[in-house]
Amino acid sequence: MQNLLNTIKDQLETGKLNELSAMAADMHPADLAHAMESLTDQEKRDVFQALDPKTATEVVVELSEYSRDQVLEGLHPNKLAEIVDELPSDEATDIIAELPTDQAREVLSRLDEEDSDEVRALLIYDEDSAGGIMQLELVSILESQTASEAIEAIRIKREEVEDIHNLFVLDNQSRVVGMLPLSKLILADPLTRIRDIMEPCPLFIQADEDQEAVAHKFRRYDVVSAPVVDAKGRLMGRITIDDVMEIMQDEAQEDIARMAGISGEDEMFLSRDSFKMSRMRLPWLLVNLGGGLVSGWLLWHFKMRLADALFLLAFIPVIMAMAGNVGVQSATIVVRGFAVGQINMDNIRAILFKEIRVALIMGVVCGLTAGTVAFFWHHNPYLGLVVGLAMTSAISAASILGTLAPALFKLLNVDPAISSGPVVATLNDIMGLLIYFGISTIFYTLLVQ
Structure with missing residues (x-):
């Protein structure tokens, strides 16, 4: 290179x-x-x-x-x-x-x-x-024609049409009634009628369908090309697997970029316009800044209690970090599920309950570990209890938020990838602090005695 x-x-x-x-x-x-x-x-x-x-x-x-x-x-x-x-x-x-x-x-x-x-x-x-x-270059054939006529049609269009996978079979009104794989056509008797060897068309695409929905259909039906038809089923064009692969790659790159709170455009990697790149990234950084200021205000609000229990400060970073990580994990799983069609609004409740169960298991394990460390470090059983409960609660709440946020964005017809990264991480930081300080307040008198 x-x-x-x-x-x-x-x-x-x-x-x-x-x-x-x-x-x-x-x-x-x-x-x-x-x-x-x-x-x-x-x-x-x-x-x-x-x-x-x-x-x-x-x-x-x-x-x-x-x-x-x-x-x-x-x-x-x-x-x-x-x-x-x-x-x-x-x-x-x-x-x-x-x-x-x-x-x-x-x-x-x-x-x-x-x-x-x-x-x-x-x-x-x-x-x-x-x-x-869609491409307008394609090969179509009437169902009443023969295999030899279909092969001749391919020869006529050999310079115009690339990558012929299937011939689209039409009736007299130009409506798609089936498809004929090239391999099947080659093996057919030249005088065989197309209607006798054609296969049902498993997939019809409407011109106004979203390209991501088209990619999901290609994945579901495992096809290499599909006809684009109008409301009456008349052939308009075709979409091929190479187009779908590009769609999937573009959508994945866009989702990853949006999960980081930035644009999915190539300029993010190749542009030398620093001001443009800054404008693309600043909005979500400002979201983080706002969340950080709210977290700072919470610390200031609880300053009097912290003055008498400074040992509480030692566990703020780990609780916020664990909650943030779990929230982003859950959001990433849901965003990816929406992107590949494995998650939809019909099964989101089952996904939520599964994530809650997983979060509870992880929360209990991490909470017991952090609580045990807190107890042996500061020789205070109530500190261990507070840290353990806060860790378990923060991780569980973060998982719920990470699951519900993408679903809410999807319901509002907003790309759910936007809900991951900066949004979930910022909200989890605030929520983690509130849970930690709330539990600390409940046990405050026992902590400082």
Whole structure:
């Protein structure tokens, strides 16, 4: 990798752009894109400008969203139109959608009428919907046709359609009535009617469905491609497994970023705009700051009692830390469960009771351990009791909060990943302090006697 980067940088510095272009043409597009991610923004643009149109088309879809924006910035409309013209309709639409309005309009005007109409048709759909990720390139066949006619249809569209997994079988009204796997078609007698060898279509996608719901359906039905249909069941396009894999990766990255209280955008890793990155991260840090100030106020509020029982201070960090960790664990489990479709509002009660049972077991074990340490450390049995009860109660409460918070966000149609990380951790810190000081107050006279 480092040798490749050094070679690319050397060719850029010495102006050997023809050599760079030839080397890039012989590389796998994913390898070149991976190397380009480590270059500066200007170096990325220089490399991309040196690529021939075919290589540029293959590389641009492998780049991260941030790097793609950088290499397309300022690119001549003619070259950009050449790249878009060679891409499948869904990927061409993604690129056009990311361009400024004037540049997108100019590129569309340079495409041939059919390609331009296809892109315009897909642009009306939300980028996170099934319509936003579907391809218009596909092979369909009437149920009354024969296997030999189906194979001829594939030959006709061989240059247009990539990765043919299934042929979609239609009736006379263009409604999807089944599907025919390519392997089954190859083995069929040439004169066999399609209706006699087709299989039921296990999955139909509506164009306005959320892409995450589409990914869950692909996982459930274990399919490699599925038709997108309108309200009458007429074929509109297709979604393939590679699109779904990208969705799952993007959603997972977005959830992880949001659990940390930051944006899921590529700019978080690649952007050199410090002010932009700060704006993305500050809001949730301010949530933590607010929670920390509330915790500080609680400590100040109980200062008089702490003055006579300073040994209570020694156990504040461990109780807050344990409660915070358990809360984040529970929230992570629930957020992930929602993301992969294993948890929903129908079974959240069972998940909650399970988490409470687990939390009680962990709380009792940790509470007994912390209470025993407190007793032998300060030779005060009531301190051991207070610490043990507080630890058990704080862990149990944190688990309940960590389970319910994502469910509440889900019910409010807010991404449940937002509820993890900063929100749960901050609330658990406050709740842990309240529980600890509340139990300490109950046993205060026994503690200081």
